[in-house]
Amino acid sequence: xxxxxxxxxxxxxxxxxxxxxxxxxxxxxxxxxxxxxxxxxxxxxxxxxxxxxxxxxxxxxxxxxxxxxxxxxxxxxxxxxxxxxxxxxxxxxxxxxxxxxxxxxxxxxxxxxxxxxxxxxxxxxxxxxxxxxxxxxxxxxxxxxxxxxxxxxxxxxxxxxxxxxxxxxxxxxxxxxxxxxxxxxxxxxxxxxxxxxxxxxxxxxxxxxxxxxxxxxxxxxxxxxxxxxxxxxxxxxxxxxxxxxxxxxxxxxxxxxxxxxxxxxxxxxxxxxxxxxxxxxxxxxxxxxxxxxxxxxxxxxxxxxxxxxxxxxxxxxxxxxxxxxxxxxxxxxxxxxxxxxxxxxxxxxxxxxxxxxxxxxxxxxxxxxxxxxxxxxxxxxxxxxxxxxxxxxxxxxxxxxxxxxxxxxxxxxxxxxxxxxxxxxxxxxxxxxxxxxxxxxxxxxxxxxxxxxxxxxxxxxxxxxxxxxxxxxxxxxxx
Amino acid sequence: xxxxxxxxxxxxxxxxxxxxxxxxxxxxxxxxxxxxxxxxxxxxxxxxxxxxxxxxxxxxxxxxxxxxxxxxxxxxxxxxxxxxxxxxxxxxxxxxxxxxxxxxxxxxxxxxxxxxxxxxxxxxxxxxxxxxxxxxxxxxxxxxxxxxxxxxxxxxxxxxxxxxxxxxxxxxxxxxxxxxxxxxxxxxxxxxxxxxxxxxxxxxxxxxxxxxxxxxxxxxxxxxxxxxxxxxxxxxxxxxxxxxxxxxxxxxxxxxxxxxxxxxxxxxxxxxxxxxxxxxxxxxxxxxxxxxxxxxxxxxxxxxxxxxxxxxxxxxxxxxxxxxxxxxxxxxxxxxxxxxxxxxxxxxxxxxxxxxxxxxxxxxxxxxxxxxxxxxxxxxxxxxxxxxxxxxxxxxxxxxxxxxxxxxxxxxxxxxxxxxxxxxxxxxxxxxxxxxxxxxxxxxxxxxxxxxxxxxxxxxxxxxxxxxxxxxxxxxxxxxxx
Numbered sequence: 028x029x030x031x032x033x034x035x036x037x038x039x040x041x042x043x044x045x046x047x048x049x050x051x052x053x054x055x056x057x058x059x060x061x062x063x064x065x066x067x068x069x070x071x072x073x074x075x076x077x078x079x080x081x082x083x084x085x086x087x088x089x090x091x092x093x094x095x096x097x098x099x100x101x102x103x104x105x106x107x108x109x110x111x112x113x114x115x116x117x118x119x120x121x122x123x124x125x126x127x128x129x130x131x132x133x134x135x136x137x138x139x140x141x142x143x144x145x146x147x148x149x150x151x152x153x154x155x156x157x158x159x160x161x162x163x164x165x166x167x168x169x170x171x172x173x174x175x176x177x178x179x180x181x182x183x184x185x186x187x188x189x190x191x192x193x194x195x196x197x198x199x200x201x202x203x204x205x206x207x208x209x210x211x212x213x214x215x216x217x218x219x220x221x222x223x224x225x226x227x228x229x230x231x232x233x234x235x236x237x238x239x240x241x242x243x244x245x246x247x248x249x250x251x252x253x254x255x256x257x258x259x260x261x262x263x264x265x266x267x268x269x270x271x272x273x274x275x276x277x278x279x280x281x282x283x284x285x286x287x288x289x290x291x292x293x294x295x296x297x298x299x300x301x302x303x304x305x306x307x308x309x310x311x312x313x314x315x316x317x318x319x320x321x322x323x324x325x326x327x328x329x330x331x332x333x334x335x336x337x338x339x340x341x342x343x344x345x346x347x348x349x350x351x352x353x354x355x356x357x358x359x360x361x362x363x364x365x366x367x368x369x370x371x372x373x374x375x376x377x378x379x380x381x382x383x384x385x386x387x388x389x390x391x392x393x394x395x396x397x398x399x400x401x402x403x404x405x406x407x408x409x410x411x412x413x414x415x416x417x418x419x420x421x422x423x424x425x426x427x428x429x430x431x432x433x434x435x436x437x438x439x440x441x442x443x444x445x446x447x448x449x450x451x452x453x454x455x456x457x458x459x460x461x462x463x464x465x466x467x468x469x470x471x472x473x474x475x476x477x478x479x480x481x482x483x484x485x486x487x488x489x490x491x492x493x494x495x496x497x498x499x500x501x502x503x504x505x506x
Numbered sequence: 507x508x509x510x511x512x513x514x515x516x517x518x519x520x521x522x523x524x525x526x527x528x529x530x531x532x533x534x535x536x537x538x539x540x541x542x543x544x545x546x547x548x549x550x551x552x553x554x555x556x557x558x559x560x561x562x563x564x565x566x567x568x569x570x571x572x573x574x575x576x577x578x579x580x581x582x583x584x585x586x587x588x589x590x591x592x593x594x595x596x597x598x599x600x601x602x603x604x605x606x607x608x609x610x611x612x613x614x615x616x617x618x619x620x621x622x623x624x625x626x627x628x629x630x631x632x633x634x635x636x637x638x639x640x641x642x643x644x645x646x647x648x649x650x651x652x653x654x655x656x657x658x659x660x661x662x663x664x665x666x667x668x669x670x671x672x673x674x675x676x677x678x679x680x681x682x683x684x685x686x687x688x689x690x691x692x693x694x695x696x697x698x699x700x701x702x703x704x705x706x707x708x709x710x711x712x713x714x715x716x717x718x719x720x721x722x723x724x725x726x727x728x729x730x731x732x733x734x735x736x737x738x739x740x741x742x743x744x745x746x747x748x749x750x751x752x753x754x755x756x757x758x759x760x761x762x763x764x765x766x767x768x769x770x771x772x773x774x775x776x777x778x779x780x781x782x783x784x785x786x787x788x789x790x791x792x793x794x795x796x797x798x799x800x801x802x803x804x805x806x807x808x809x810x811x812x813x814x815x816x817x818x819x820x821x822x823x824x825x826x827x828x829x830x831x832x833x834x835x836x837x838x839x840x841x842x843x844x845x846x847x848x849x850x851x852x853x854x855x856x857x858x859x860x861x862x863x864x865x866x867x868x869x870x871x872x873x874x875x876x877x878x879x880x881x882x883x884x885x886x887x888x889x890x891x892x893x894x895x896x897x898x899x900x901x902x903x904x905x906x907x908x909x910x911x912x913x914x915x916x917x918x919x920x921x922x923x924x925x926x927x928x929x930x931x932x933x934x935x936x937x938x939x940x941x942x943x944x945x946x947x948x949x950x951x952x953x954x955x956x957x958x959x960x961x962x963x964x965x966x967x968x969x970x971x972x973x974x975x976x977x978x979x980x981x982x983x984x985x986x987x988x
Contacts, residue, residue, distance in 0.1 A: 091715065091716075092719045098883075099923075116762075203547065314552070383657035384655050387654065389656060503660065
């Protein structure tokens with residue numbers, strides 16, 4: 028007897044049937060591929076078994092996987108002997124594995140989905156909700172400088188704190204602990220709301236801030252803190268509904284409505300967001316407290332949040348004591364720009380994932396990933412510039428000074444997006460210097476004119492872009 | 507005497523047969539001090555068992571959460587040696603050479619040294635290792651498979667990195683390491699062997715690799731990633747069987763897999779699980795309506811769907827019959843539970859199929875029916891069957907794992923996933939009082955003879971002593987030889 032030729036397929040019928048089925052199904056999901064055989068006369072009992080267990084056999088990673096599957100289908104060594112004349116299941120599985128070709132060229136539908144437009148834009152807007160602080164500044168014109176500084180400081184602290192809480196929760200969600208994440212969000216939000224109320228009370232006592240200044244500031248802060256759980260847990264639509272009264276209030280104050288109405292609107296939103304936060308963070312089990320390690324990981328996020336908050340607040344509000352409306356408009360532009368930024372970030376993520384799914388090695392990755400990053404940042408600058416142009420033309424054409432403020436917003440936007448990229452990579456090593464630079468810049472902000480500030484913001488954007496490129500150019504940063 | 511008991515995802519953090527078994531053993535073996543090493547997902551899971559007093563220490567090793575030992579860092583200086591260790595390990599995973607198991611263990615030892623100095627992540631998350639993996643994988647599939655996408659290489663290496671996390675744990679000193687499953691738990695045993703030459707006892711309830719294959723089928727991973735993870739797990743399990751000084755499967759059936767994966771038949775010894783015959787004692791009375799009892803998790807592995815379908819057939823013959831299901835869905839498995847409830851609705855069995863939830867006194871559940879049914883598609887040596895036997899109730903079970911071995915001739919065995927055959931077996935017993943009585947008595951006798959806690963505890967007492975002796979004969983630590 029001669030050895031079988033390598034070119035002869037020992038199981039032509041069954042093999043061809045499966046191969047044809049794969050080709051027909053092209054790249055559709057496995058398991059739904061109908062394997063049809065016309066020439067059934069040549070099939071033996073093992074072929075028939077292969078056909079009846081086509082999904083198991085065609086997707087098995089090796090013969091032992093088929094043994095495991097056969098056992099759960101009720102086949103035993105006895106069945107292998109009695110029905111198929113083979114010594115045991117292991118031999119039967121080997122036979123099935125040989126007869127059925129792998130369907131490995133038919134991958135699961137893994138290509139990442141393009142970002143969902145509405146949700147993404149909404150998230151972006153909500154992420155930028157802290158810029159609502161702008162509304163507060165509008166009502167502050169009568170307050171003293173010290174009061175304003177104290178209120179702004181509380182808000183910046185809250186921005187950083189919110190970043191920290193969000194990071195802690197995301198880390199726990201990442202390891203599948205939904206309840207543990209809820210616990211962080213719930214406790215974190217409750218403590219923050221209590222502390223903030225206390226601080227506002229203190230400011231009231233120390234500086235005798237008028238209630239019509241402190242109350243809206245407090246409710247804006249309340250909204251921003253209570254929004255964190257909804258954003259982390261994906262309750263964007265409910266949060267958007269909670270934001271509606273504040274949005275209406277902002278619109279009314281833009282149109283020259285009463286500050287009392289604005290204050291009431293923001294307060295209503297704060298209450299609704301708090302109720303939402305409490306509802307979605309209800310705990311089903313008791314879970315473990317925060318570890319020191321978790322807190323240490325969150326520290327850079329808190330710092331960079333502080334830095335960003337300080338930068339935005341000081342650049343847009345610091346030097347504009349007497350120019351409430353223009354600063355507010357620039358803040359709104361930046362808010363909307365961050366909505367667009369979320370979109371650009373998703374686009375970038377989508378492109379990188381698609382790239383990783385097709386390239387066979389890491390060689391070309393850094394260059395292409397950096398190109399995607401550059402495109403995202405340029406788009407961010409362009410979309411902010413477009414928004415700024417519209418806002419300037421609509422509201423502040425008569426105020427030449429306002430131009431500088433809009434420039435600041437345009438220069439800040441790509442830097443904020445770059446910071447987002449760095450942060451979401453969890454690149455702790457990159458975060459520390461970023462946070463430190465942001466803080467240094469924030470400290471240098473006062474006393475400068477708007478053009479100089481815009482230049483500083485642009486410089487920071489370039490610097491952050493470089494850091495973001497470093498943080499994202501390794502494929503491993505996208506695991 | 508100090509025993510290190512290594513668990514993965516079970517005792518003391520989760521309910522289930524393996525956890526109950528660990529608790530029983532520790533409580534029974536009062537003369538030993540246990541050092542519990544629990545591999546868990548995050549290390550933050552609360553314990554669901556009160557630890558017995560002879561547990562001297564509890565060490566939790568997180569496999570999935572970020573931790574100090576494996577914190578993700580930006581690349582710093584990398585040593586060529588690190589990559590080489592990872593690549594050697596992968597070569598051994600995909601090699602069909604007869605020396606591959608040895609090379610795999612040698613590479614694991616190198617990785618252990620790296621893990622101990624906190625470099626596991628940096629070692630595996632490396633471009634060079636990803637490139638090597640892609641080449642090896644292609645060769646493994648005779649260069650017929652499409653090139654491995656970078657995303658798949660990275661995902662697979664990440665999963666392997668997490669699987670190797672137990673290597674970064676410094677095991678406590680003990681005289682015997684008792685791993686309650688193969689796989690990740692064995693890494694701790696290997697570390698103890700390399701460090702102190704501690705003998706390793708591998709006690710398996712299911713077959714680790716077999717269960718991983720079944721789990722992988724349902725995981726949302728691409729085919730290449732599944733194939734890589736399966737190949738790695740297979741080598742790891744082989745390493746476990748080879749390194750073990752004694753392997754104690756809880757049934758004969760599992761030995762087929764263990765031998766296939768390189769276990770030395772001379773080191774295999776079946777030790778049956780045991781139940782407390784005083785707690786589970788027979789009842790003379792039966793309920794008036796014909797009642798089938800199921801006790802267990804409502805889980806796809808228990809195939810409750812087939813049970814419900816078969817009960818519909820039983821009802822056609824015995825319209826008054828009832829099916830009482832004692833147990834709840836595991837966390838995250840509520841969808842399957844809903845599927846079962848919907849099926850009951852579709853079949854119009856709402857009145858006769860009762861979901862009883864968790865039963866505080868399991869004995870009451872067993873004696874609430876004439877017969878106890880287990881419809882599983884995969885089992886080790888299930889406590890449900892043994893407890894029902896101790897209660898003098900005949901079982902109808904599926905021919906999976908050690909179920910047939912446990913029941914012997916004291917009940918009926920049918921193939922899994924066959925509602926018709928399951929129904930016929932149930933009807934045969936439900937309609938024959940005398941046969942039920944005879945089988946029930948035989949079941950109790952068999953349980954007392956083979957499946958008592960005392961028996962299991964005494965066996966492990968002997969095994970621990972034998973393994974710990976003689977200390978002089980212990981193997982020289984691996985890789986430390988002159």
